[in-house]
Amino acid sequence: MDDEFISKKEVQAQIIDLSNDQTSKNKATEEEINQILRAIAPGTNFRTALEGVVNAGKGALIIVEIEGISLILDGGFKINSKFSPQRIIELSKMDGAILLSKDMKRITYANVMIYPDKRISTKETGTRHKTAERTAKMMNTLVIAVSERKKEITVYFKNFRHALQDVNELLRKVNERVQLIEKQRELFDINVEKLTQMELRNYLNLQQASIVIQKGRIIEKMTTDLKDLLVEIGNEATVIKTRLKELVSNVEEETSLVIKDYTKLDLKKSRVLVNSLNYDELIDMSNIIKSLAYENNLKVDKIRGWRILSKTSLEEQDIALLTRDLTSLGKTIHSNLNTYRTFLGEEKATLFKEEIDKIKLSYFS
Numbered sequence: 559m560d561d562e563f564i565s566k567k568e569v570q571a572q573i574i575d576l577s578n579d580q581t582s583k584n585k586a587t588e589e590e591i592n593q594i595l596r597a598i599a600p601g602t603n604f605r606t607a608l609e610g611v612v613n614a615g616k617g618a619l620i621i622v623e624i625e626g627i628s629l630i631l632d633g634g635f636k637i638n639s640k641f642s643p644q645r646i647i648e649l650s651k652m653d654g655a656i657l658l659s660k661d662m663k664r665i666t667y668a669n670v671m672i673y674p675d676k677r678i679s680t681k682e683t684g685t686r687h688k689t690a691e692r693t694a695k696m697m698n699t700l701v702i703a704v705s706e707r708k709k710e711i712t713v714y715f716k717n718f719r720h721a722l723q724d725v726n727e728l729l730r731k732v733n734e735r736v737q738l739i740e741k742q743r744e745l746f747d748i749n750v751e752k753l754t755q756m757e758l759r760n761y762l763n764l765q766q767a768s769i770v771i772q773k774g775r776i777i778e779k780m781t782t783d784l785k786d787l788l789v790e791i792g793n794e795a796t797v798i799k800t801r802l803k804e805l806v807s808n809v810e811e812e813t814s815l816v817i818k819d820y821t822k823l824d825l826k827k828s829r830v831l832v833n834s835l836n837y838d839e840l841i842d843m844s845n846i847i848k849s850l851a852y853e854n855n856l857k858v859d860k861i862r863g864w865r866i867l868s869k870t871s872l873e874e875q876d877i878a879l880l881t882r883d884l885t886s887l888g889k890t891i892h893s894n895l896n897t898y899r900t901f902l903g904e905e906k907a908t909l910f911k912e913e914i915d916k917i918k919l920s921y922f923s
Contacts (some may be wrong), residue, residue, distance in 0.1 A: 599792025865888025
């Protein structure tokens with residue numbers, strides 16, 4: 559190897575002092591993780607190379623170059639060739655690690671020995687995986703270990719560790735979760751319909767509003783969890799992404815408008831509280847009610863009606879004007895055209911009256 563790669567003994571003299579566990583501060587961001595998962599998703603050259611190593615019955619340790627990496631490397635020989643799955647598979651037959659350029663487009667070195675600081679904590683058991691985790695934590699770079707015995711591919715970056723799953727297994731999990739989201743969307747729509755009927759009759763029910771918020775937030779959380787899997791699946795997820803977009807359409811907006819109508823705080827504060835609830839906490843309706851700042855008295859005297867009024871062509875500033883002066887949904891939707899003209903003018907008032915009457919008719923006919 560070139561002179562820039564120094565001996566193991568010199569490495570030990572120059573190694574970064576990690577006695578205070580500085581690596582714990584180096585946490586991978588969600589953006590960094592998603593970028594890595596996209597780079598090694600099924601269908602990419604990188605994933606083809608990794609699966610090729612597994613299918614060949616070999617193991618591998620692949621490291622992406624970063625400034626200072628030479629301090630913990632020794633031996634090996636220069637390759638400096640274009641990245642290809644075939645070359646990676648061939649080079650995996652050697653014992654040492656494979657070093658890639660920072661953009662992962664070139665193979666720079668092969669059969670390299672790696673000596674990260676052994677004081678860095680690791681839960682791995684095998685030598686290759688211990689080395690991979692310690693190197694990723696120490697150098698804040700991407701390291702991938704392929705297990706020859708277990709035929710597993712494990713990704714390390716900073717404090718992030720992730721074992722890649724078979725694409726068919728991932729697709730099975732994704733399809734199961736999509737079905738669960740479909741069921742939750744059905745329940746969400748049913749409860750939104752019920753809430754609308756209650757509000758139009760001026761029968762305000764905090765419990766029903768909380769059910770809508772609960773179902774909406776569960777869909778949001780399940781969708782976020784699913785998107786993480788979709789990143790890992792790569793191009794295989796195109797059709798599923800389209801279906802998911804249809805399934806969750808308008809859920810977040812509808813949920814936020816229910817919160818806006820019923821909260822005693824404001825939308826932003828209650829949204830933060832609701833979003834902080836995990837699945838188990840969401841099941842307990844009292845947690846949602848508390849997020850809306852209700853304690854002992856659960857009676858709702860009136861709401862502004864942002865959600866129902868948003869189903870009309872009125873702009874946000876018009877809704878704000880009506881709800882401020884008419885003070886409640888009941889007064890707003892049951893006022894006459896002359897009242898609407900006072901706030902909206904002739905054209906908007908006429909259109910709004912037609913739209914509100916149509917909404918009421920669709921539920922009361």
